[in-house]
């Protein structure tokens with residue numbers, strides 16, 4: 494794996510609402526993403542995990558230029574992503590692609606698979622007819638679908654096949670980075686494994702970098718080189734996957750891992766832990782996890798803790814005043 498940084502997310506914020514109405518009253522604001530800093534190397538898979546409403550999709554949309562941050566910066570290959578998106582949206586779409594959660598809904602029902610896959614080949618890559626034909630066949634082979642399927646419509650496919658088409662569409666642009674937002678959550682477990690295998694194969698074959706978003710801990714653990722655990726819009730913990738899962742430092746990560754129903758089945762853990770999420774319009778002072786935290790102390794309510802490196806490694810950070818220590822490995 495190359496050590497070159499491809500994506501630098503620096504103190505990124507996204508606020509929805511806020512400001513004042515025409516009559517001068519304050520509009521309520523939600524801070525969907527706050528002070529998020531993550532670096533992704535070329536060839537790496539960054540997993541982002543957290544329960545519903547923690548800001549995962551908002552972050553994903555900012556990474557693909559669909560939403561603008563209200564603060565901080567996102568550098569893609571050294572260049573400001575927001576500026577690139579407004580200067581040449583098409584060039585950015587070529588390099589960064591997005592795969593959606595709902596495979597069937599994300600495909601235009603009135604278009605054949607050929608039309609769907611040709612669009613990026615023509616509009617983003619400008620390929621001629623002969624090159625399009627070769628590339629279409631290559632894309633179908635890459636996602637294990639027979640070329641005959643090109644003439645069919647999305648509703649004729651199962652969820653797993655439709656997601657493979659969604660992946661082929663992302664791949665058609667010949668991107669460097671693919672942001673996968675809950676790409677297997679809508680699929681049966683047996684089908685999830687097929688899609689994950691294809692993603693792994695494609696990543697190596699086409700030297701891709703992935704940002705893989707999921708509430709499913711076991712999926713994130715199986716695909717990620719690094720993992721960011723999000724809570725209430727912020728990074729609770731980030732580090733190499735084996736460290737975050739092997740010796741979690743943040744009490745929230747412990748809670749997620751501890752609510753695992755049975756060995757090897759972590760799929761519901763994030764959802765199981767969704768009790769008492771703070772009100773996003775009235776965030777608590779200090780650490781947002783404090784009220785649920787078994788290690789909470791009075792100092793936790795002063796101000797939000799900053800991500801701090803672990804004694805065992807500078808690349809394993811936890812935003813906690815009282816993190817679990819080296820001796821408490823799970």
Ligand SMILES: Nc1ncnc2c1ncn2[C@@H]1O[C@H](COP(=O)(O)OP(=O)(O)OP(=O)(O)O)[C@@H](O)[C@H]1O
Pocket residue numbers: 509510523524525543544545546547548549550551552773
């Ligand atoms: N367009 C919007 N306007 C106002 N608030 C929004 C908007 N989009 C998201 N939010 C709020 O921002 C917060 C983060 O939402 P987001 O969808 O990013 O979370 P998520 O982790 O992806 O959740 P899920 O898995 O349910 O999609 C939530 O409180 C949500 O209600």
